[in-house]
Amino acid sequence: MSDISFAEALATWAADSPAPNSKIAEQRAIDAFTDVIACMLAGSQNEVTLKVLDATIRTHGKGEQTVFGHEVKLPMAGAALVNGMSAHALDFDDNFMPGLTHATAVLAPALIAVGEANNCSGGQLIDAYVIGLELQARISSLVNPEHYQSGWHATSTVGTIGAAGAVAALLRLPAAQICAAMSIAFSLAAGSKLQFGSQTKPLHAGLAAHNAVLAAQLAVTGVGAQPDFLTGRWSFQDLYAPNLARPPEVAVENLGTQWAIEEFGLLAKRFPCCAASHKALDALEILRNEHGATLANLKHVVAKLPAPLYQNLRFDNPVTENEARFSFSYPATTVIREGLVSLRHFKPDAVSDPEIRAALPIFTRECIETDEKGVHADVIVTAEFQSGKSVEIKITDVRGGPNLPLSHSDMERKIADCLSWSGTEDQKPIFEKLPSLREIEDINTL
Amino acid sequence: MSDISFAEALATWAADSPAPNSKIAEQRAIDAFTDVIACMLAGSQNEVTLKVLDATIRTHGKGEQTVFGHEVKLPMAGAALVNGMSAHALDFDDNFMPGLTHATAVLAPALIAVGEANNCSGGQLIDAYVIGLELQARISSLVNPEHYQSGWHATSTVGTIGAAGAVAALLRLPAAQICAAMSIAFSLAAGSKLQFGSQTKPLHAGLAAHNAVLAAQLAVTGVGAQPDFLTGRWSFQDLYAPNLARPPEVAVENLGTQWAIEEFGLLAKRFPCCAASHKALDALEILRNEHGATLANLKHVVAKLPAPLYQNLRFDNPVTENEARFSFSYPATTVIREGLVSLRHFKPDAVSDPEIRAALPIFTRECIETDEKGVHADVIVTAEFQSGKSVEIKITDVRGGPNLPLSHSDMERKIADCLSWSGTEDQKPIFEKLPSLREIEDINTL
Structure with a gap:
């Protein structure tokens, strides 16, 4: 050398x-x-x-x-x-x-x-x-x-x-x-x-x-x-x-x-939007499928994100479909409502959907201090239901990543x-x- | 605004x-x-x-x-x-x-x-x-x-x-x-x-x-x-x-x-090489034409250059023609010998000319502290002749610049x-x- x-x-x-x-x-x-x-x-x-x-x-x-x-x-x-x-x-x-x-x-x-x-x-x-x-x-x-x-x-x-x-x-x-x-x-x-x-x-x-x-x-x-x-x-x-x-x-x-x-x-x-949101969206999928979350029964959801992920998702109230891709709140609403974020959700009429826009304020994000893991750090989502019930979900490995690769059928569907x-x-x-x-x-x- | x-x-x-x-x-x-x-x-x-x-x-x-x-x-x-x-x-x-x-x-x-x-x-x-x-x-x-x-x-x-x-x-x-x-x-x-x-x-x-x-x-x-x-x-x-x-x-x-x-x-x-050398080369032209400098009768020449000019001319002993363009010593030798730096001086055989290479050590550069003028600061060239005579030349305006534009005949020649x-x-x-x-x-x- x-x-x-x-x-x-x-x-x-x-x-x-x-x-x-x-x-x-x-x-x-x-x-x-x-x-x-x-x-x-x-x-x-x-x-x-x-x-x-x-x-x-x-x-x-x-x-x-x-x-x-x-x-x-x-x-x-x-x-x-x-x-x-x-x-x-x-x-x-x-x-x-x-x-x-x-x-x-x-x-x-x-x-x-x-x-x-x-x-x-x-x-x-x-x-x-x-x-x-x-x-x-x-x-x-x-x-x-x-x-x-x-x-x-x-x-x-x-x-x-x-x-x-x-x-x-x-x-x-x-x-x-x-x-x-x-x-x-x-x-x-x-x-x-x-x-x-x-x-x-x-x-x-x-x-x-x-x-x-x-x-x-x-x-x-x-x-x-x-x-x-x-x-x-x-x-x-x-x-x-x-x-x-x-x-x-x-x-x-x-x-x-x-x-x-x-x-x-x-x-x-799995989702056509900024990777910074994906661990949080995996958590929301669990919230929907295992805890029965809906846009109606949720009071407040917070995604605790390490700094680089937090910064990338800077559009809390996105207006265009490109802004929606760099948002946490926007894809969060569609995961809770429909169980996924799909290509069709990044069209102007989808972004302006009144039910979705009304639900955006439910979903907020917080920046958390992280150790040297940076972008690899865990993401924690806390949810408070209208009923008073609260749930915390921690995601270490993102779905689609090397530890949880897309299945053959996931890829065929994609x-x-x-x-x-x-x-x-x-x-x-x-x-x-x-x-x-x-x-x-x-x-x-x- | x-x-x-x-x-x-x-x-x-x-x-x-x-x-x-x-x-x-x-x-x-x-x-x-x-x-x-x-x-x-x-x-x-x-x-x-x-x-x-x-x-x-x-x-x-x-x-x-x-x-x-x-x-x-x-x-x-x-x-x-x-x-x-x-x-x-x-x-x-x-x-x-x-x-x-x-x-x-x-x-x-x-x-x-x-x-x-x-x-x-x-x-x-x-x-x-x-x-x-x-x-x-x-x-x-x-x-x-x-x-x-x-x-x-x-x-x-x-x-x-x-x-x-x-x-x-x-x-x-x-x-x-x-x-x-x-x-x-x-x-x-x-x-x-x-x-x-x-x-x-x-x-x-x-x-x-x-x-x-x-x-x-x-x-x-x-x-x-x-x-x-x-x-x-x-x-x-x-x-x-x-x-x-x-x-x-x-x-x-x-x-x-x-x-x-x-x-x-x-x-x-006027010369096909880095502009950082041009004020110093103008001074060398004066040294040659008004003070009779030659490669033989010069003992040591120092160009005192503000930092950005000094840094750009980092090849004191250039090997290739591209390095020669970002040198002070190289074009300095040709100005003293021939009164100019020309396109033909940036060919491999010109850069390897033995007389030129032998003369390179005569010409050195020094970095001088400058005020806020930076690249616009004056350049000072000091020359010591074999005879013991010494000359100092200060250049404020470069030839070819807005205060001393190329003449019609300069441009025709170029x-x-x-x-x-x-x-x-x-x-x-x-x-x-x-x-x-x-x-x-x-x-x-x-």
Whole structure:
């Protein structure tokens, strides 16, 4: 480690890396592609996706790469942009806690666009995806949680850099060029959590995928960039988490023997809204199903949330569907009334439903002090019924997370919901091929 | 100001703004386009530009917009990327001190690409350019000098946001969409000064122009973004200059009556290297011409530089031509030996010239404490001759800056050098039309 930078060490590992070669890593990668393709199809007809598609045709023209849910094909970077937009449009795609990123919504669109253009196999896609996750986790370890908590949207900062490395690895570039791809991506790593609640928040995943593709292709042609960009003066760590005294060695500890996809996995969502609400919503489901809670018999419900979750859910009285996705009170009302939060709940008429709006004040949130677990801390929901009865529910593991993964039928229901929502039922056959993704020789045949 | 954010106030001004309607603003805008087009042509055949062109064809495909110095045409965002890359490839393009940006290398490629696609007139281009400069100055006032000094490359942070606003103004978007364009551009505003000395530094101008075009076109289609993104929690000011207690009102003070292009103007370069060296190089020219300095009769020369200039010139013993551009000692040797620094001095064989390398240790730099003038502070050069004679030269105004603008013949010589360097002499006719840019009805006829 003495003569090369931490970024070069990561790039060298990515260039030479063997796959983790475990059933659990393989299955989680395939599940992640399955989940994100369902989300891309679901989001493909969303208002903001159609706008972004229109803008991308203006700025990038048409090309040869697939745009999920659309006939039109776009050039490589444009396809990554629109597919990333689709993937995150409904906030239904997965979370990757070691990165504090929506990892797959950035990685998959970038890898698919470049993989198609280069006739890559399904196995190459899986391997590059696992490398990309690991890079996101390692880069995140240098800056988080300060980075995320100070306002940066890690999906489009950490996510862009990690995905650029993954694309470069997919292209079998040598280590120096994988490092250059990530260093160039550092010059495209932006995005604030201030955009949560606006259409630009989901756009971040598309921009990150786009920028990862662009950075990697610039590295392909040999554009040079500083190889020591992760740590030290003016580096990613210095500019994006200046107050975090994190020893840079964490970026390479146990590299190659310990894999984030095995240790942490991903969190597939049951509900199409900010993951910060999901543990609390799991508690509300219990409150409804096991304690008979209804909007009528509840007096007051408080979700006690660790700071990062509390801050993300800043819209207590959401007006638009995008604000509703970053609310606790809004999805809480629908879980109590209907037992779930569904895609249909993020339409203007659903958000303005008088019964729901009247019930919003029942549900409030409190910020609790947490130990070093941060976003991983337990969430506690306390409910007071009109009858005077009170209930407290503590949630440690979120449903959809690695300890409570979505069941096969959960995922089938999610896929069906996504296809039905967007009118893309004709895309169903792709989901029959995905379990054998490793065996697909050219992903253009997907 | 009470009900709208500072970003909305800037956007409202940009939507309604009358041109400053002054001869000096008009002339400076035309000079800036002239200078940058010469630089784009000069940089068009540079190694890194050819790489970026190749990568852009892969990621964006071909299209309809002009790429200076090349036959191939690219889609709007791709043309902005490659032209921005060309403009800054040789570090010969202008500086805009109120922004701490290479303003024109970002604004002109973005405005030309979008202006061509929309058949804009030369007058529209000039007016949008002046608005873009003002936006860069205003946005910069919220974060600089802390932002720049902490390591951010303002050209690709402030530059991207200001250029997105300028493109949106060129397209005559309403204020809300101009604001959205800038807010989306905030999600693309990145780039560290760590890249100085690598090929990614000049690439920043191309990426900024590309991202400004993309952000503005996303706003055209109605993509929403938070309108209060410049100040407050998680804002541009908060994330990019967290320790600067700058009152946000500076962003709108005297807006519409005081124009940065009139008050400060631009700094056109005489030498194709980092502007941080230029005052010192002016002093060396005096040392050579008025005091008879040669590499043989000089014992020791010290350039006393304010901190930001000192830090930018970090390569005392440059190995590559990109490092040589961010050096004081290297261009100092060529000014003393040949009376100038020219494009030909940034080739590998020039950087490895034995006489030059032997003379590098003569020239050292010192960091001096400065008052609030920062980058504008005087530069002092002290020289000790072998004879024992010593000379001190203080430079307040740099040649090429607003107080000592390039003469007509200076500019003619620069254009001829640029065209000759890149073998693009056939492009000379454009420079005969540029003085009448205001009268050109469709810039496609340029």
